[in-house]
Amino acid sequence: MPDIASRRSLVKNLNAKIAAIPMMLTATVVFVGCTLWTVVYSFTNSRLLPGGDWVGLAQYERLWGTRRWLISVENLAIYGFLMLVFSLVIGFLLAAIIDQRIRFEDAFRTIFLYPYALSFIVTGLVWQWLLNPEFGIQAAVRSMGFETFAFDPLYNSDLVLYGVIVAGLWHGTGLVMCLMLAGLRGIDEDVWKASRVDGIPAWKTYIFIVIPMMRPVFVTTLVLITASIIKLYDLVIAQTGGGPGLSSEVPAKFVFDAMFVSQNLAQGFAASTMMLVAVIFVIIPWAYLEFGGKKRG
Amino acid sequence: MADQTAPAPSRGIAEAVGPRPRRALSVRNIVIYGILALLSVYYLLPIWVMIMTSLKGMPEIQMGNIFAPPVELTFEPWIRAWSSVCTGLTCEGISTGFLNSVIITVPSVVLSIAVASVNGYALSLWRFRGANVFFTILIIGAFIPYQVMIYPIVIILREIGLYGDLAGLVLVHTVFGMPILTLLFRNDFYSVPEELFMAARIDGAGFWTIFLKIMAPMALPMFVVAVILQSTAIWNDFLFGVIFSTPQNYPMTVQLNNIVNSVQGVREYNVNMAATLLSGLVPLTIYLVSGKLFVRGIAAGAVKG
Known part of the structure; x- marks a missing residue:
């Protein structure tokens, strides 16, 4: 038009x-x-109120010398990497299984997706309870006779992040499954017919034909998961509060605390700008792939 | 290809394509249903534990197994969670948070959808010079972490006197719901046959008449999808609730977090789980009732149409 x-x-x-x-x-x-x-x-020395003097990159130097920020970034990197890998793998696996014309497809889909309807707060709280060493999974397994069974990630600073990942995956994989399922069902059935006529096993068809064909779906999913990973905040607040110690701190929480709790505004601005930079690194290649070359509308 | 007698399925999301299942009890089926059953346990366990814990008394929780159903069924935790548990400021239960969430969610959903639907309509059928520039900024802006924009928004709201006010929070939800909703409605209105629009124009209908009399009724399913999407998202919001409302107006998510993660007093796990379930009840109901529309909402929002 x-x-x-x-x-x-x-x-x-x-x-x-x-x-x-x-x-x-x-x-x-x-x-x-x-x-x-x-x-x-973020280039000023604002503290309680925005303003102050221009200090150039001093806030960034300070930020990257702050232990809590470094821990936050490292945590986010580990969480992000594992979250991406596992949610793509589990999401695709679920979609591929559900796509096999199974019985009760709707029921299974409902089960896998319902956590996505719940808030991160609810997700964090219920997993905090499940991973409670005194009453949760650990206690239940111990009461079955395995007295030395240990599974208390939330109270172990080396493992706490994995406890958060378990909850994050529980919440988010259903969405990935839905996107992947839509992608799988967008593949022409003739592709499957042809590969069956040629006697190619199903797993090979998936890896060498279907997954490459689903590239746009993977790219979109990747971008969406990444954008939500960088925002990670509520889940940590509810499940661990950043603890034990600083071991599950994340950048979004660093920003919030700098701005609204410790009244160190410029540090918050600098940290949030770093988050923005991280997003830009994801968005620009994606926008280029999606919009570059072809003119839309 | 002897089994290919059935008519080819349509390409809707509900239909499966791919290889057909063979015998009922093949190795393949055992593996498939085995994996599905195992994963279902992972997904269902939390809600099972939530429900069971919320129906037990504290002594039973301390003695028994977290997965076991209650020996002595009690609804006391639910009543306490709803009407008398302490949420930080007061001890009136999470019912105040529930009401606050309703008061926040309803106007936010209505306003954000009203604004975005008209906007999507203008962008798809009445495009004007520069429209795409704004739209592109809007879509890219959807990826900017909220933390980057939140402080200046606090300042803006304070300047116009809406900081800490319900109207301010509604405004924030409207602004941040705009990218996804506009995208949804724009794509939906794009699919309207051009002839219909032209015919209405020739009959002398204007911008608002065409929207209200023709386009909006046709887009009814999209409105339903948008309501599902927005009410779930806004109900589940935590960050904006903490920042843009005051403690007596905190939405349910914030109050829930205060109840469970408060460091004072004895921890009543059964009451905590009842409160958690109560706050998950609204989005869960929306999800279960809406079924495929929910899926359509998140899929349409996620995969660019």
């Missing part, structure tokens, strides 16, 4: 422009304006 649109004069399309005002304000004031504001103020 570009010909219709281009023939409209400024006034004739006034209603559409009025209707789009909220979007324009959101895009310019919030997404561009607020983001730039934070980036600019």
Whole structure:
């Protein structure tokens, strides 16, 4: 419809422009304006209130010398890597199984996806309870006779992150399954027929034909999971509170605490800018793949 | 290919394609259902434990097995969680949080969908110069971590006198719901036949008439999807609730976290689990009732149409 649109004069399309005002304000004031504001103020020495003097990169130097920030970044890297790998593998596996024309498909799908409807707070709290060493899984297994069984990740600073990952996977894999399932069902059945005629085993068809064909689905899923990983906050708050000690701190929590608890605004701005940089590294290649070359609409 | 007599299935999301199952009790089926059963345990265990724990008394929790059903059934934890557990400031139970969440969610859902549907309509059928620039910013903006924008938003809301106010929180939800909802509605309105739009134009219908009389009724399923998507997301929100509301207006998620993770007093695990279930009840009901529409919402939102 570009010909219709281009023939409209400024006034004739006034209603559409009025209707789009909220979007324009959101895009310019919030997404561009607020983001730039934070980036600019990360170069100041604001503490209780935004302002102060221009200090260049000093906040970033300080940030990268802060132990808590380094732990947060390391935690997020480990969490992110494992979360990506496991949710893609489990999500795809679930989708491939569900795609086998199984009985009770709807029931299984409902079971795998329902955690996604729950909040991260609920997810964190229920897994905190399950992983409680006194009453949870550890106690239950011990009461069956395995007296030395140990499974208390939330109280062990080396393992706490894996406890969070178990909860994160429980919450998020259903979504990945849904996306993968949509991708699998978008594959032409002739592909399957052809590979069966040629006597290619199903697993080979998946690995060499179907998965390469699903590349766009994988890319989109990857971007979505990554974006949600970087935002990781509620789950940690509910499940561990960042503990024991600092061992499950994450960047989003660092930012929140710097801004609203310890009143060290500029550190919060600098840390959130680093989060933005991390997202940009994910988004730009994706946007290039998605939008680059072809013109849409 | 002797088994290919059935008509080819349509390509809808509900239909399976791929190899057909063979005999009922093949090795393959045992493996498949074995994996499914095992994974189902992982997914169902938490909700089972939540329900069982919430129906036991504290002595039984301390003595017994976390997975065992209650020997002595009690609803006391639910009543306590709802009406008398301490949430930080007061001891009136999580019911206040429930009400707060309703008061926050309903206007946020209505406003965000109203704004985004009109916006998507304008973007798809009444496109104007520059519209795509804003739209692109909007979509890319959806990936910016909230933490980057949150402090300036606090300042803006304080300047216009809405910080700590319900209206401010509703505004924040509307702003951050806009990218996904606009995308949904834009793509939906794109699929409307152009002839229909042209016919209405020729009959003299204007921007709002076409939207209210023709497009909005046609997009009804998309409105339902949007309501599901938004009400779940806003009900489950924690971060905005903490930052943009005051303790007496905290949504349920925040109060729940305060109840369970409070360091004072004796830990009542049964009451905690009852409160957790209570706050999960609304999105869970939406999910179970809406079924495929929920899936459609997240899939449509996730995979760019």
